Amino acid sequence: MLPGEITRRCEEVLRRVPGHVTVLAAVKGRGPEEIRAAIRAGIHHVGENYVQEAERKRPLVPEPASWHMIGRLQRNKAHRALGVFDWLQTLDSLPLAQRLERLLSQQERDLPVLVQVNIGREPQKAGLLPEDAPEFVRKVAGLPHLRVRGLMAIPPIPRRPEDSRPYFREMRRLFEELAAEKIPGVAMEVLSMGMSADWEVAVDEGATMVRLGTLLFGPRP
Numbered sequence: 001m002l003p004g005e006i007t008r009r010c011e012e013v014l015r016r017v018p019g020h021v022t023v024l025a026a027v028k029g030r031g032p033e034e035i036r037a038a039i040r041a042g043i044h045h046v047g048e049n050y051v052q053e054a055e056r057k058r059p060l061v062p063e064p065a066s067w068h069m070i071g072r073l074q075r076n077k078a079h080r081a082l083g084v085f086d087w088l089q090t091l092d093s094l095p096l097a098q099r100l101e102r103l104l105s106q107q108e109r110d111l112p113v114l115v116q117v118n119i120g121r122e123p124q125k126a127g128l129l130p131e132d133a134p135e136f137v138r139k140v141a142g143l144p145h146l147r148v149r150g151l152m153a154i155p156p157i158p159r160r161p162e163d164s165r166p167y168f169r170e171m172r173r174l175f176e177e178l179a180a181e182k183i184p185g186v187a188m189e190v191l192s193m194g195m196s197a198d199w200e201v202a203v204d205e206g207a208t209m210v211r212l213g214t215l216l217f218g219p220r221p
């Protein structure tokens with residue numbers, strides 16, 4: 001899609017999304033020029049699903065933005081991921097957390113992370129089952145260089161936007177439950193849920209970040 005059209009779409013979305021909700025541009029399959037247009041339009045968070053794609057594109061995008069890993073991260077790519085991402089939204093395993101902790105401690109830096117929850121209990125999907133999330137968050141809280149900043153979820157693909165509402169509602173409940181625990185070192189600030197098809201329902205149910213691809217960039221090539 002032409003940069004001008006992307007700018008127009010991004011500006012329109014930013015007008016519609018309430019001020020307390022952060023828009024993240026999901027950029028899988030999009031080129032550097034498309035990403036640059038989104039950032040210039042005022043979107044400051046970029047989400048990529050693959051380490052290798054982020055490594056290729058980020059050097060071609062000079063505009064300042066935070067880059068978030070929103071795809072599954074394999075443990076053997078942890079080191080490369082730290083080289084190119086500012087946030088990890090898909091933390092869901094202790095071995096990965098421990099590997100990251102070791103690398104971060106060597107590099108003397110912290111990494112903000114979201115814990116991914118498999119809210120639809122889909123066998124093929126990443127993320128912790130909701131009942132396992134609190135114990136996992138408590139364990140990650142003990143790793144000083146990983147900063148848990150919230151939760152992320154990808155509910156089952158909805159036929160209609162309303163199909164996602166019960167999942168979003170359950171995520172918000174879990175988010176508030178964990179916030180109320182006041183676990184030292186954990187800040188429940190970001191609830192990342194809602195994509196192009198259902199972002200309005202997500203905002204309605206308390207999302208603080210929506211991840212949008214198609215709505216900003218058009219259908220994927």
Ligand SMILES: *Cc1c(COP(=O)(O)O)cnc(C)c1O
Nearest residue numbers: 026070195196211212213214215
């Ligand atoms: C692709 C993707 C999105 C955006 O999807 P759209 O339906 O194009 O808005 C959001 N989150 C994740 C994790 C994705 O992989």
